[in-house]
Amino acid sequence: MKVSFHGQSVVQIKTDSHRILIDPFITGNGICDLDTNEVTPDVILLTHGHNDHVGDTIPIAKRTGALVVAPNELANYLESRGLNTHAMHIGGSHHFEFGKVKFTQAFHGSVFYDEQGEAIYAGMPAGILLTVEGKTIYHAGDTGLFSDIKLIGDMNNIDIAFLPIGDNFTMGPEDALIAAQWTQADYIVPIHYNTFPLIEQDGDAFAQKVQPGKGIALKPGEHIEI
Secondary structure, three states: OOOEEEOOOOEEEEEEOOEEOOOOOOOOOOOOOOOOOOOOOOOOEOOOHHHHHEEEEEEHHHHOOOEEEEEEHHHHHHHHHOOOOOEEEEOOOEOOOOOEEEEEEEOOOEEOOOOOEEEEEEOOOEEEEEEEEOOOEOOOOOEEEEEEOOOHHHHHHOEEEEEEEEOOOOOHHHHHHHHHHHOOOOEEEEEEEOOOOOOOOHHHHHHHHHOOOOOOOOOOOOEEOO
């Protein structure tokens, strides 16, 4: 399968039968290479309710009919907007036609602001363990370093892990290097950086510090096959 990065925390997984899009922040994301009007996901997975992660979920899902899988409160809100949703909570897993999804802890916030500027409580932030075609992808979402990342690595055979390195709002590169070791993933890809000045980081420098051969700083639009 092809796993690609598209700026901020946008990740796309293309299998033989499905297209899965994680945190589709496209409009307003100056480094994203995708077009909101052209992406055709079957499934959208959301880690939390911040606008730079929910992004273009509503227009994309309304156009394509994509299933939106999200933390409970966020899923309920999106359902009220007419989307086809599946609500989950941290620690729970579910087997879908496209694969298995399990939500993990993430230490962050989660409030969505609608078109009128109203703040919508979006539940607990989360990371995602996605198992598809025998491969496991860990998208940590927005989070600081926490010791249970080691437990996540011990309990799962992770093929590729997407870890935030932007600092200020999430882990910075130093903490992300510890998280990278704890995940025991075959590949580590940095995310949530360089979208705006406050989270500027050197992704290549981070990747070079990861265990040799495991760190890959994908540029927006680049992919890896696993």
